[in-house]
Amino acid sequence: MINSSKKNQYIFYTGELSLKPDTAHEIHDVLCANAAANLGYSSVLIYQDKKNYSVNLLSLIYPYQPKKPGKEFIEFYDVQEKLKIAALPMPWPIDQIGGKFTNSSTVVTKYYLPVHILPHTKVVHTRDWNFVKAAVKNKVPTIYERHYFQDRKFEQDIIHSPYFKIAITQSEPIRQSLIENGMPPEKVVWLHNGFNQSFLIRQPEEAETWRQELLINGRKHLVVYSGALYPFKGVDLLIDSAKELPEIQFIITGGTEAQVQAYQQIARDKNVENVKFLGWILPRERLVSLFQAADILVHPHCAGKSADFTNPVKFFQYMAAGTPIVATEIPPLMEFKTSPLIASWCTPDNPQKLAQSIQHTLETYPRKIEGYAASIDFAQQFSWENRITKILSYIEEDRRPPILCNEQKLTEN
Numbered sequence: 001m002i003n004s005s006k007k008n009q010y011i012f013y014t015g016e017l018s019l020k021p022d023t024a025h026e027i028h029d030v031l032c033a034n035a036a037a038n039l040g041y042s043s044v045l046i047y048q049d050k051k052n053y054s055v056n057l058l059s060l061i062y063p064y065q066p067k068k069p070g071k072e073f074i075e076f077y078d079v080q081e082k083l084k085i086a087a088l089p090m091p092w093p094i095d096q097i098g099g100k101f102t103n104s105s106t107v108v109t110k111y112y113l114p115v116h117i118l119p120h121t122k123v124v125h126t127r128d129w130n131f132v133k134a135a136v137k138n139k140v141p142t143i144y145e146r147h148y149f150q151d152r153k154f155e156q157d158i159i160h161s162p163y164f165k166i167a168i169t170q171s172e173p174i175r176q177s178l179i180e181n182g183m184p185p186e187k188v189v190w191l192h193n194g195f196n197q198s199f200l201i202r203q204p205e206e207a208e209t210w211r212q213e214l215l216i217n218g219r220k221h222l223v224v225y226s227g228a229l230y231p232f233k234g235v236d237l238l239i240d241s242a243k244e245l246p247e248i249q250f251i252i253t254g255g256t257e258a259q260v261q262a263y264q265q266i267a268r269d270k271n272v273e274n275v276k277f278l279g280w281i282l283p284r285e286r287l288v289s290l291f292q293a294a295d296i297l298v299h300p301h302c303a304g305k306s307a308d309f310t311n312p313v314k315f316f317q318y319m320a321a322g323t324p325i326v327a328t329e330i331p332p333l334m335e336f337k338t339s340p341l342i343a344s345w346c347t348p349d350n351p352q353k354l355a356q357s358i359q360h361t362l363e364t365y366p367r368k369i370e371g372y373a374a375s376i377d378f379a380q381q382f383s384w385e386n387r388i389t390k391i392l393s394y395i396e397e398d399r400r401p402p403i404l405c406n407e408q409k410l411t412e413n
Contacts, residue, residue, distance in 0.1 A: 006119055009066075010041040010401040013108075013126040017047045019076050021256050021280040022228055025127065025147065028313070030077045031196055032125065035384035037082035038197065040403040046117065048104050049087035059089045064116040075283035078196055088112050109134035122401040125391075136163045141399045143168065143391060146178060149309075154182040166394040170311035171332055191391070193313045194384035198288050199320035200376070204369050206289035214276065214293070219249040221362055223326075224294040226287060227314045229255030229263055232307075234300030234328065236266065240351035241300070243272045245358060250275045253290070291321035295367045296358055299327040303348040307331065319379035322371020326357050342372040 014029035029045065036043035044066045066084040069077075073085065090104055105128075113134050124135040125143040135142040136158050144167045158164055159182060167188040169175045175190045214222055223242075229235050235252065242250040252263070252275060260277045267275045281287050291297055297318040301307055307330035315333065318325050319341060327333055328348040337345055342365050346357040365372070380386075392400050 007122050008042050008402050008404065009120045009122055010036045010043045011117065011121050011124045012036070012043065012045045013124065013128055013131045014045060014047050015128055016050060019072065021254065022259070024228065024313070027077060028145075028147075028193065029127065030079060030083075031194070031313075031384050032388060034077070034079040034083045034196070035194070035388045036125075037084070038080055039385055039388060040082075041401045042404050043083055044120075045083065045085045047085070047087060048090055048108065050090050050104070060091055062116075063089050063112060064120075075285075078198055078284035078287075080197070105130045114138055123392075123395065123399070132164070133158050136161045139163050141165050141395055143395075145169075146174065147311075149174060149177040150181040150183075152181065154178075156182060159183055159187065165399075166391065168391060171309035173309045189394070191387055192382055193311050193316055194382050194387045195313070195316040195320040195379065196384060198285050199291070199317050200379075201288060202370065203289040203292060206286075207293035207369070210290050210293035214251055215249055217274075219247060219274065221248045221295045222251060222293060223248055223296045223298055223358060224251045224253070224290060225298050225300065226253045226281075226291070226317070227312065229259040232302050232304060234302050234348070235263060237302060237349065237351050237354060238298065238300045239263070239267050239270060239272050239275055241355040241358065242267075242275045243270060244352060244355035246274050248274060248358070248362075251278060251290070251294070252276070253278045253281050253287070255279065287317070288321070291317065291323055292369075292371065294321075294323050296361055297321065297323045297325050298354075298358065299325060299333075300354055301328050301330050301348065303328075303330065307348070316379065316382045319375050319382065322368070322373070322376040322379075324361050324365040324367075324372065325375075326354070326361050328354065340374040340378045342375045 012029055012033035014026060017026055033043050033045040064086055066086040069079060069083060069085045088108060090107065109130055118138055121140055123141045123143065126132060127145045132142055132144045133155065140163060142164055146167055147170050164187065167178055167183055169178060169188060169190040170193060171190055175188050178188045179185050211222060225238055227233055238250065238252065257279065260279045264277055281290065299312065299315055299318065301310065309332065311332055325341065325343040327343060327345055329345050330348060344357045344361040346353040
């Protein structure tokens with residue numbers, strides 16, 4: 001019999017962690033777990049360790065060992081000190097040969113979860129459907145995150161179980177796709193993504209250092225884009241807009257090394273000299289001062305199917321930075337047009353309109369070292385901590401993990 005007093009952990013399961021660029025969903029999972037830890041919950045992020053297949057018998061007998069993350073993890077994800085992580089060792093030949101019993105998902109859900117993790121678990125939060133099913137069958141209150149359209153029917157015994165508490169999506173179209181595939185409407189909600197607390201910390205000296213480094217050839221204004229480097233994200237559009245505004249310095253961060261090189265070549269082919277690619281910024285905390293250094297933070301997403309349900313983390317980071325935003329008008333962001341945000345809007349897929357909006361914003365909203373208070377104040381509601389608080393509100397109070405430490409509990413809005 002499991003001692004219920006030990007079951008106090010808020011478990012986040014994310015499959016694998018690559019610590020590589022272009023892994024937005026991994027980052028999402030890490031920052032959710034980090035926010036829960038910041039709120040005082042005993043938050044543990046669990047993932048499979050496939051980098052080194054374990055032959056250590058002791059590590060397989062005692063595989064669940066939550067610990068504080070190391071320097072590389074902290075710098076890559078920009079997390080605070082309270083989060084704990086647990087890498088589950090994978091014995092050879094897991095995932096190396098075919099078969100149900102040599103599959104890592106089977107090892108995690110049939111061995112690690114019921115034997116080693118369950119005795120400590122109060123709530124499970126994951127994007128992994130197999131882990132959801134295992135948690136529900138083990139009678140653990142479970143939160144499911146689904147960020148893409150659902151393409152098959154849900155198992156009815158799982159979604160109607162009293163232990164399946166809520167499914168979280170990022171947009172109404174995704175929510176509807178879950179309902180169409182059997183999810184009870186009362187068990188699925190959509191919530192915006194959020195920003196890390198570090199984006200609220202003003203770093204004027206570091207921001208000035210960025211400006212001195214990046215503003216070259218007499219240019220006085222800095223426009224920054226941060227995010228994935230794909231055509232549908234509007235990167236090509238941004239390069240074309242930069243060509244319209246040669247007196248402005250454009251900075252693009254993010255992407256893999258191969259993507260950066262490909263886009264650098266595109267800019268050269270178009271003779272665009274005022275775009276600089278910085279790649280993946282490390283430590284991630286440096287993004288905070290870069291965003292504060294900018295005159296404008298730009299969100300150039302193209303129209304199309306992906307624009308109908310995207311919920312970009314960078315948009316909420318932009319808000320918290322207090323820097324004026326220029327955004328294209330895509331459905332998930334339309335509610336913010338009437339908000340107090342210091343932002344300008346333009347039609348998507350038009351580099352000339354984007355360039356005009358950038359120019360107009362520079363003239364209307366000059367850069368403030370302290371940031372625009374209206375944007376910063378409005379952003380508070382979209383912290384990852386507030387998102388976690390909203391999610392846990394769908395779970396009965398006695399089923400929620402206890403708050404173990406609240407000396408530094410962050411203000412809820």
